Amino acid sequence: MVSLEDVSVALGGRRVVEGVGADLGGGLIGLIGPNGAGKSTLVRAIAGLVPAEGGISIDGVLVASMPPRDRARRIAYLPQGQIVHWPLTVERLVALGRLPHLAPFGRPDGMDAKAIERALERTELVSLRDRPIDELSGGERARVLLARALAVEAPLLLADEPLAALDPAHQIEVMALLRAEAERGATVIAVLHDLTLAARWCDRLLLIDQGRLIADGKPGEVLSADRIGSVYHVSAFIGEAGGEPLIVPLSHH
C-alpha cells in the first residue's frame, strides 16, 4: 500500500508537484499527463530520490525515514532512458537488482540466484544471459532493464516511461510484463504517454497536469474527450476496437 498525502516537490525553487494525494494499493497504475506535468518528478519523489513535502509512505512507513538499503528493497525504480555505462552481460546487469539484498560484505546466495533466474525467465532473456548489453537491440535492451528492476522483487515497482522508443510489439510486451507483475501482487506505477495502452492495460489512471492531480480513477472515468482536450490541448476520438478502448488524438487546438 503506497500512500501519498499532500505531496509537493520543488525543484530549483519551482514547484513541480503540488499537493498530490492518493492511496495506491496494488494493481497496475498508469501515471499520465502532458510533458512537463511533473509525472517523472512525482515518481522520483516516491522512489525517495528527490526531497518532497507531505507524506509518502509504503505500508505505513515514511519513505524519507527508511534507511537507503531498506528503501531500495521495497522500491524498484526503472528510470526514463536508463544509461548503462559499462557493457555488462545481461545476467550481470540483472544481478545489480540484488545489490540491496546483499549483506554489507556478503556474497549473493541461493535466494539471489533464484530471483535473477525468475527475472530472466519472465522477460524471456534466459537465452541472452551471456550477451553484452551493448550488442542487443532496443527491444531486448528495454527487457533487460525491466528484468533488472524485477530482480529487486520489491513490493513497489516504479517505471518511468518504460515504453519510450519501443515499437508496438515491444510496447505490448512490456505492458504485459508490468501487468503480470501487478497480478503477482506488486503495486506497479508506470508513467505512460500512449493513452490507448494506458486505458487498455491499467487498472487505474492518475492524470497529472501542471503538478496537480486532475483525475484519479478507472481508465474509462479518467479519459473523457473533454478532459483530454483541456489537459493535452488536442481533440481526441474515443471509441472501441474489438471490445478494447481506443483513443486517437486528432488535432491540436
Place this chain on the structure above:
Amino acid sequence: MTKSLRIDLALALLAVACAMLSLGLGPAHLGWGRVLAALAGRGDPIAATIVWQLRLPRALLALLIGAMLGGAGAALQGYLRNPLADPGVLGTSSTAALGGVVALYYGFAAISPLMLPLFAIIGAFVGLIPLLLLAARSEGPLALILAGVAIATAAGAGISLALNFAPNPFAAVEIMTWWMGSLADRSFLHVWLALPCIAIGLGLILLEGRALDALTLGEEGATALGTNLRRTRLMLLAATAIGVGGAVAVSGAIGFVGLVVPHLVRPFTDRRPSSLLIPSALGGAALLAIADALVRSVPTLEEPRLGVVTALIGVPVFLHQLMRARRQW
C-alpha cells in the same frame, strides 16, 4: 576455481615473476644463484647487501606503487564512469609532486630522507581540500573532474615556478629528476612509509566495489539501489589522496599506469567495475616491476626515468589493444 580467481592468480604470478626478474637485474652482475641464496638468507655478504638493501626495497616499492596506481585508476574510471580517468585526474599526483618539489626547493629534503615523502603526502591532502568541499555539496562527477584539472594545472604551475626560480642548475635538475619518477636509491624506510598509505588506499577502494557496480546505472540508479553516493565519493577521494599521495611521495610522479592498466585487464573480466579492481592492482604491480627492471638493465650512465619507461611499454600495448578491439571498456 572461478574465472575471476584464475585471472587474479595469473596476474599475481606475473607480478611476482616481474619482481623476481627485477631482483636479478642491476649494475652488479650477481647471477641467479647468488641472488636466490641471498634472498634465502644464506649467500655471501656482498650479494646479501645488494639484494636486501638495494634491490628488494626497489622491487617491493614497484609492486606496491604499481598496485596502488592500477587500483586507483580502475576505481576512478568506475566512479567517474569515464575510461579516461586516472589518479592524475583529481590532481592528487600533481599536488603530491608539488609538495615534494617544495621540500626540494626550500632544502627541507636535505634535512632528512623522510621530509620529501612527508611534504608530498601533505601536498596530496592540501590538494584534496577543494575537492572535499565540492564533494560535501554532493556534486556530480563532472564537477570533480573539472576541479581536479584546475588543481592539477595550479600544481603544475607551482612546479614550473620552482624550476623557473631554481637557485642553480643542480637544484633544477634535482627537481626535474624527482618529478619524472624513479625508484633509484630507495630503502626499506621508503617501503615502510608507502606501505601503510597504500594499504589504506587500496583497502578503501575495495570497500567501495559494490557502489562502483551500482554506478553502472548512473547516480540516480545507484541511489535507487540503496548506495550512499556521498560516502562513496568521500571514501574514494580519501583513498586516492592517502594511497596515491603515499605512492608519489616515495617515487615521484609515475604517469600512465593508472590509465592503461585497467584497459589492459578489462577484457579478462566481466566488466563490472568491482571485478576490475584486484586485476588492475595486480597488473599495475607487474607493469611497474617490469618497467623498473628494464630501467636498470639499460646500459646507460644515467637511469632512464621510470615514468618514461612505463609509458614506453604501456603505450604500444595500449594502442595495439585499441586497434584490435571493437571497444575498450
